[in-house]
Amino acid sequence: MSAPRTILDGPALWSAQAHMPSVVGRQLVIERGQGCYIQTIDGRRLFDGTAGLWHANIGHAHPALAEAARAQMVKLETYHTFARFVNDRAIALAERLAGLSPIADPKVILNTGGSDAIDVACKLARRHWQREGRSTKTTILSREYAYHGLHAFGTSIAGLDFNREGYGTESLVPETARVPVHDLDALAGTIARIGPENIAAIVTEPIQGTGGVNPPAPGYLEGVQQLCRQHDILFILDEVITGFGRTGNMFAAERFDLEPDLITFAKGVTSGYAPLGGILISPNIWHPFYVDDAATPVFRHGATYAGHATACAVAMANLDILEREDLLSRVAQLEQLLDRLLKQLQARRPSVVDVRVCGFLGGVTLAEDIAAERAADALIELGFISRPLRGNTLQLSPPFITTDDELTQFVDAIDHVLSTEEAK
The missing domain is CATH 3.40.640.10 (Type I PLP-dependent aspartate aminotransferase-like (Major domain))
Structure with a gap:
């Protein structure tokens, strides 16, 4: 069966690591960033919970750089x-x-x-x-x-x-x-x-x-x-x-x-x-x-x-x-907070199989009946970016400039998504 014209006539850019029929028409086009947030061309402001691909450590659009x-x-x-x-x-x-x-x-x-x-x-x-x-x-x-x-x-x-x-x-x-x-x-x-x-x-x-x-x-x-x-x-x-x-x-x-x-x-x-x-x-x-x-x-x-x-x-x-800005010391503080928040999440949510934290890197492994891809999509609708990884795992690796409140809100959003999924 041939692909629909809406896919074949999509953007010229061939996205990385993408099953193209699944992403064409659903792509988030990012036009700007500031600190821990990015913004799409349609005006959505999203907390960058992955620091891009693990790299935006000092946040986005820093004028000094x-x-x-x-x-x-x-x-x-x-x-x-x-x-x-x-x-x-x-x-x-x-x-x-x-x-x-x-x-x-x-x-x-x-x-x-x-x-x-x-x-x-x-x-x-x-x-x-x-x-x-x-x-x-x-x-x-x-x-x-x-x-x-x-x-x-x-x-x-x-x-x-x-x-x-x-x-x-x-x-x-x-x-x-x-x-x-x-x-x-x-x-x-x-x-x-x-x-x-x-x-x-x-x-x-x-x-x-x-x-x-x-x-x-x-x-x-x-x-x-x-x-x-x-x-x-x-x-x-x-x-x-x-x-x-x-x-x-x-x-x-x-x-x-x-x-x-x-x-x-x-x-x-x-x-x-x-x-x-x-x-x-x-x-x-x-x-x-x-x-x-x-x-x-x-x-x-x-x-x-x-x-x-x-x-x-x-x-x-x-x-x-x-x-x-002594950001390495800040990472050590954020690691402790992330570890505590994810352990609390695991204690509350039966859909959380495992949590792992080392440095300001976190992984939340979900039960098989809740796909990490689906949870990541739901998080975007709440204004937060995570990323599905191998093992049905959600990635958490925000910028080093993340505040305690922002990190707490990020984990709370994951809690909300999982609560909704568990109730289905």
Whole structure:
């Protein structure tokens, strides 16, 4: 049966991660934002309970970031960072990030976002072992329910099967494997089965985001790190969501006392005001590419907009705000409030199967008879944005500038929706 003309004649824009027949005609067209709120072209004002896609940490339309972008653009919009060329803003941002890094004495590769960062980190892990002469170490491990963007490597290491399916092969990059989400014994078994001599790295989010807001089981990340050290496997921490304050620390590595070999970052570095991401690289990896020797190799990374001067200027202004307004301390306060509110919600609502909070990240898992998609739609009608995630889970990750009253109202709205659903 052919699709209705109203769908086929819809907008030219092909939306991301969308079943298009389900969204055409229902799309919320956002035209402006202010603080914790966004507004649609038809005048609806909505509390941004997800901070966009986990990124609007300082809220929307902050004038300081707009001014930073304007000031940079009238001076130099950007210049590439290939070979001998580099721009001053990319240098300044890299130095500042190195100073904030939980990795001691890192180098910084800048690019345009989280998917880019994962691609570069996985390539660098493989390039590292090839340079070391250990040519069989090519496999990248990742966890069940993981999300690491949708470039070729991110698609290949996804722990959400629907993001890997439909491309004619189990994995776009063949040397990948998944391990159970919290099971160290299973990880050790996978390492033994594949052979540590064949494994380049394991990639993990410290707190899984799209997979359902899954904090690590106690001791799990520390155990992963120990297995990596024991078997000479690189430990890559994907902090695209958690980096720059979302856990109450600048990086989740600090919260969990981890020392990864590579950290990927994006989203929170600019609070989404400009597309920017990158990786922090430990000396054991970067040093051989820097020694002055005839055999020193080139790591072939780079993109036109990597180290984009305006994006870097915006990132610097964003970091200023995080520090000046002491927003990391505010995140710690909001975490405590969110934890209390969600536990109260679970106690009141039989339709709430589980709640999870770690940092200013919350997940509310619903009973099977109440679809998270339907609950999220009902929340929009009440003026609040949540997002349905894997496991029939609602996402809560508002901006860091959220007030106690706004957070309480958000959870109250979820309570109202669930009460209505339970009464049906």
